[in-house]
Amino acid sequence: xxxxxxxxxxxxxxxxxxxxxxxxxxxxxxxxxxxxxxxxxxxxxxxxxxxxxxxxxxxxxxxxxxxxxxxxxxxxxxxxxxxxxxxxxxxxxxxxxxxxxxxxxxxxxxxxxxxxxxxxxxxxxxxxxxxxxxxxxxxxxxxxxxxxxxxxxxxxxxxxxxxxxxxxxxxxxxxxxxxxxxxxxxxxxxxxxxxxxxxxxxxxxxxxxxxxxxxxxxxxxxxxxxxxxxxxxxxxxxxxxxxxxxxxxxxxxxxxxxxxxxxxxxxxxxxxxxxxxxxxxxxxxxxxxxxxxxxxxxxxxxxxxxxxxxxxxxxxxxxxxxxxxxxxxxxxxxxxxxxxxxxxxxxxxxxxxxxxxxxxxxxxxxxxxxxxxxxxxxxxxxxxxxxxxxxxxxxxxxxxxxxxxxxxxxxxxxxxxxxxxxxxxxxxxxxxxxxxxxxxxxxxxxxxxxxxxxxxxxxxxxxxxxxxx
Numbered sequence: 001x002x003x004x005x006x007x008x009x010x011x012x013x014x015x016x017x018x019x020x021x022x023x024x025x026x027x028x029x030x031x032x033x034x035x036x037x038x039x040x041x042x043x044x045x046x047x048x049x050x051x052x053x054x055x056x057x058x059x060x061x062x063x064x065x066x067x068x069x070x071x072x073x074x075x076x077x078x079x080x081x082x083x084x085x086x087x088x089x090x091x092x093x094x095x096x097x098x099x100x101x102x103x104x105x106x107x108x109x110x111x112x113x114x115x116x117x118x119x120x121x122x123x124x125x126x127x128x129x130x131x132x133x134x135x136x137x138x139x140x141x142x143x144x145x146x147x148x149x150x151x152x153x154x155x156x157x158x159x160x161x162x163x164x165x166x167x168x169x170x171x172x173x174x175x176x177x178x179x180x181x182x183x184x185x186x187x188x189x190x191x192x193x194x195x196x197x198x199x200x201x202x203x204x205x206x207x208x209x210x211x212x213x214x215x216x217x218x219x220x221x222x223x224x225x226x227x228x229x230x231x232x233x234x235x236x237x238x239x240x241x242x243x244x245x246x247x248x249x250x251x252x253x254x255x256x257x258x259x260x261x262x263x264x265x266x267x268x269x270x271x272x273x274x275x276x277x278x279x280x281x282x283x284x285x286x287x288x289x290x291x292x293x294x295x296x297x298x299x300x301x302x303x304x305x306x307x308x309x310x311x312x313x314x315x316x317x318x319x320x321x322x323x324x325x326x327x328x329x330x331x332x333x334x335x336x337x338x339x340x341x342x343x344x345x346x347x348x349x350x351x352x353x354x355x356x357x358x359x360x361x362x363x364x365x366x367x368x369x370x371x372x373x374x375x376x377x378x379x380x381x382x383x384x385x386x387x388x389x390x391x392x393x394x395x396x397x398x399x400x401x402x403x404x405x406x407x408x409x410x411x412x413x414x415x416x417x418x419x420x421x422x423x424x425x426x427x428x429x430x431x432x433x434x435x436x437x438x439x440x441x442x443x444x445x446x447x448x449x450x451x452x453x454x455x456x457x458x459x460x461x462x463x464x465x466x467x468x469x
Contacts, residue, residue: 006046006069014064017057018334020394021426023066023461025051031075033151033183040153040457043069049459050153052177054121055096059336060426061461062128062176068459071181073123079103080184087189088146093123093182101315102262109189110314113141117321123182128423129174129377131387133223133245133318136371140382142173143375144188150180153457157183171448174377176422178463179452194248195259197223197317202307207238207347207354210369211386215343217244218371223317228367229301230390231294233358237351240367241304245317253311265315267322277324284330288393293365333394337364337406338424340372342385345416350388353409357390360405362398364390378445379437381421389424403427422462430468442467 012027026048030036043050051065053072063070077094084107091100098118101111113132115125126148129140138144147161150172158180160169172179204210210226217224221244228240250256258264270276287296321327328334341349357363368389372382394402406427413420419436420428434442446467449456456469463469 006048012070014053014056014070016060016062016064016426018059018328018331018336018394020333020335021061021064021461023061023064025065025068025070027070027072029072029075033157036071036151036181036183037155039069039071040151040155043457044153044455048457050457051460052123052127052181052458054094054124054127055119057115057117057120057124058128058423059334060422060424061465062423063124064461065459066461073181074121076183077121084109087191088186089189090184090186091122092184093121093126095122096120097122097125101265104189105195105262105265105314106260108192108260110192112138112144112188112190114318116319118315118319119322122185122187123177126173126182126185127175127177128421129375129380130423131370131372131382133225133370135382136218136224136373137222138190139373139375140174140377140380141187142170142377145169145173145185146188147186148172148182149184150182152180153453153455167448168452170376171378171445174379175445175448176379176460176463178458178460179448180458192247192314193250194253194256195261195265196248196253196255196311196313197245198248198309199243199245199312199317200307200309201241201243201304203239203241203301203304205239206236207351210238210240210242211343211347213242214369214371214386217242221245222247224371226369227300227304228369228388229297230354230364230367231290231297231358232301233355237354238347239301240369241301243317245312248311259313265313267315267319278326280324281326281328281330284324284327288331288365290361290363293363297365331365331391331393334391335394335402335426336389336391336424337409337427338387338389338421339409339413339418340381340383340385340387340421341413341416341418342383344385345418346386346388349412349416349418352412353388353390356405356408360401362392362402362405364392366391378441378448379422381419383417383419385418387421422466428466430466433466 010026049068053063073094076092080090223245
């Protein structure tokens, strides 16, 4: 890749995961550090900007770069080293969580933190510092990285750990891919005895009870997540269902070895053994309107009224977004709004947000809640509290009104001491970003940016939006 050009055939329209944002970029697929370095050199010589992209699972413009270069790293997906005795794995940034757990599970290990889909890449996971259903216990994925190497736009190659180049370690993890490119990542896996979890599912009648249940289950469970009925109002506002899960151990799992086999974790490709999941999104589409959302949410809540305790594979519990392939296509265009609010103010803030969305005739079709704790990463989104993720269908008729409403939500969240997550929200303004990050954090990030990328080669549509570039 020494003679890089920008031929027309490389010009590609890329989208975010929800298909609500698009940008034309020159797309490259480097397979080595040398090729990444060549792209940086070419961009520097031609005044172009570069964005790093993984699986493209972000709901916003994090992996978009209009009129610039996009480096898709999914071909850099090798496992460099795996030690089944210590649980340490070193891999390239394009390795997906799916390929990772396929390798480590048979040796009784599991990734310590995973997203709701197994399609995300390790580089993307670190760039956004993903959290899972166990954030209250395990923190974000960055807390389990022992070391990484990265190529900076200056051409320098650095090795970072919590004690070596610690400032870069805690800023590149969470840094949106704007300080350098991960080239190898060493991650500590979580030792498990069983491939199954014991899950307790139970209904909660309102928002206060919902949040209290998450708070109470967090200290005694390994994973906790809530589904929230976003269409219910009145005394039922915030009602939903909690799923609290615990690890199973050898003493209470007679099928321990069976659960550690990859084929017994893989999500089935059909429903009821006959109906292909790959076409289900076509049948979902007729229900993606307000009355349909209400019907689906109401039916789900009624079905959840009976408490259940059952065993579920790790893959089935964690990767709910992978149950139905291409499910987001049913909505046409989709955005997700996620807020993180301290436990003292979350109930009032979300009560106001849910009420406004219903009154405006733009209710979310899905709400997901989690328990969180703070972490030490520079651009952290975490608080000692909860998160609420809301999915919204975007149409030509509601796009402008939706933007206004979400910016109103931003004010409510900020007034409640909340924060945002740069992998999700697509409306966050520079003013909102500056307010929740704080002036000192913004100054530190910009100073690191000047040090690692003095020519501002690394830019994305997200970076330009939230830092007013």
